[in-house]
Each structure stands twice: as structure tokens, then as C-alpha cells.
Amino acid sequence: MKTQFTLIILAVLAGAVLPLQAGLNVQLGKSVQQPIFAAFASFLVGTIGLLIYLVILKLDFLSVIQVKNVSPAVWLAGLLGAFYVAAVIILAPKLGTALTFVLVVAGQMSASLILDHFGLMGLPIKQINWQRLLGIGFLIGGVLLIRKF
Known part of the structure; x- marks a missing residue:
């Protein structure tokens, strides 16, 4: 039960950071007058952060070669995420x-x-x-x- 509660709190926190991320990305998009660049920058910084986290976890990067066995369709997840972030950057200031x-x-x-x-x-x-x-x-x-x- 305690694990379930922790997961629920984590899910709520994950949802709570999305509007914060949107607001920060909107500010970046306005400052450079390009919302798509803001989405790119958001993913770039996130990628660097995840890479640092993986290094801290001491991930065996050679084990990642197993991704060659996944369906090519799974790579669409990155494009879907980019669409989502870009859409929110464009929509939040308007709606x-x-x-x-x-x-x-x-x-x-x-x-x-x-x-x-x-x-x-x-x-x-x-x-x-x-x-x-x-x-x-x-x-x-x-x-x-x-x-x-």
C-alpha cells in the first residue's frame, strides 16, 4: 500500500510539473520569438539531464544495443513527445x-x-x-x- 501511495504522489507531481514546464517553455519561445526552438531546447536540456542521470546510474551503454530488436514504430514516441511540447508552447499563450x-x-x-x-x-x-x-x-x-x- 505504501508503494501505491508513493506512485500516486509521483504521478500527481509529474502532472503538476507540466504546466510549469509549459510556462517556462513559453517564456523561452517568446524570448527567441520561435516556439519550435523552445521545444527543441527543452528536449535538448532534457536529453542532457537524462544522459547525466544514466552516467550516475552507471548504465552499461553496451546493453542498449538490444534496442535493435524493437519495432521501428516505438521511435515515434519521441516525435509524439516533441509534438506535445511544441503544441503546448503554442497553445498555452492563446488558450x-x-x-x-x-x-x-x-x-x-x-x-x-x-x-x-x-x-x-x-x-x-x-x-x-x-x-x-x-x-x-x-x-x-x-x-x-x-x-x-
Whole structure:
């Protein structure tokens, strides 16, 4: 149970840093007048940070050769991440941070329901039911409230 609680806290913290990251990236994009460069810089700094972390962990970089066995499709994850960061940098100043992120969360939840329902990408199947659809309805209601006020 303690591990579950720790994972929940970690997930909440991960979600909490996204608007902060967006705000910082928007500032960078405005300062150089190029939101796509801000996304690039964000990924570059993140890549350097992860590389340092891997060195600290003493990763056996030779073991990474096993990536040659993965499907080429998995490399799309990096492009999807770049799209996400660039989109948030462009959208947050136009829609506001709250509306941008409630729409992002609505998109995440909708896609997650589909992935779960069909067990796509090796995920366990979790059928869509009325309770889950009600949750999406509440998200849409939240979108409408945030948009209006």
C-alpha cells in the first residue's frame, strides 16, 4: 500500500510539473520569438539531464544495443513527445494554461480509454463502461466551465 501511495504522489507531481514546464517553455519561445526552438531546447536540456542521470546510474551503454530488436514504430514516441511540447508552447499563450491542460487531459483520457478497451500496445484490457464514460463527461464539463469562466 505504501508503494501505491508513493506512485500516486509521483504521478500527481509529474502532472503538476507540466504546466510549469509549459510556462517556462513559453517564456523561452517568446524570448527567441520561435516556439519550435523552445521545444527543441527543452528536449535538448532534457536529453542532457537524462544522459547525466544514466552516467550516475552507471548504465552499461553496451546493453542498449538490444534496442535493435524493437519495432521501428516505438521511435515515434519521441516525435509524439516533441509534438506535445511544441503544441503546448503554442497553445498555452492563446488558450491559457488551465484550458490548454484540461483539453490535454481530456485528450489523454479519451485515448487512454480506447487503449484500455482494446488492450492496444500490450496493455491489459479494461472495458469502457458507463462509469468511465461519466468520467469523460465530467472532463468535458470541466472544459466547458474553464472555457466559460
